[in-house]
Amino acid sequence: MNWIDNVKKNIFPLSIEKYSLHIALEEWYFDHMEDNIEADSTCQLCDHFPIRYKFLITNHITKKQLYVGSECILRFEDENYSLKDENGNFVDNDTLNNAKNIALKTMLLDYLRTVDSLDPRDILEIIEKDKKLSPKMIPMFYRPYKHADDSMKKIMRKYLKVNLRKNVNQQQLHDFIDNNEWQAEFIREFMTTQQIEKYF
């Protein structure tokens, strides 16, 4: 069975339209992404196994949903089909990257909300708004980081950024480097290569 036939086989039973894939796809929109860390899911559109990132598409009439791999979603374009997101924009690589960003950040925020030692309001808001944290704030993540599994550690390194633009922040870092070696080493884990070269 080729890809298109497979897609039709899976999408028509959940759609009002039963004959044209072009028309059926108009009933569907791209919803959001979920990270399936175990990578043990099957693409419900083409039956490919395994998929790590599950992109959810929803039929706005039947309310049925399908978990789809990224390759499948992007392949529509190659085959001259199109899928839109909930705002009516065509789904492309940027849409998926953006969805992936949001999903990973949500996982991070959910994880950090389970950590008692963090004040959720201030810090979570800074992360949520993609703002950088001052060097003084980074050591607060020492315990959550130590207890995180490898994939959460990776997510933390991606989303916890150190703000070193202001003098006061650079001074904080230097105070750590001079007086508190392990905290300085910990902050270093979240700095960019350029920041390390410049300030460490």
Ligand SMILES: [Zn+2]
């Ligand atoms: Zn697929």
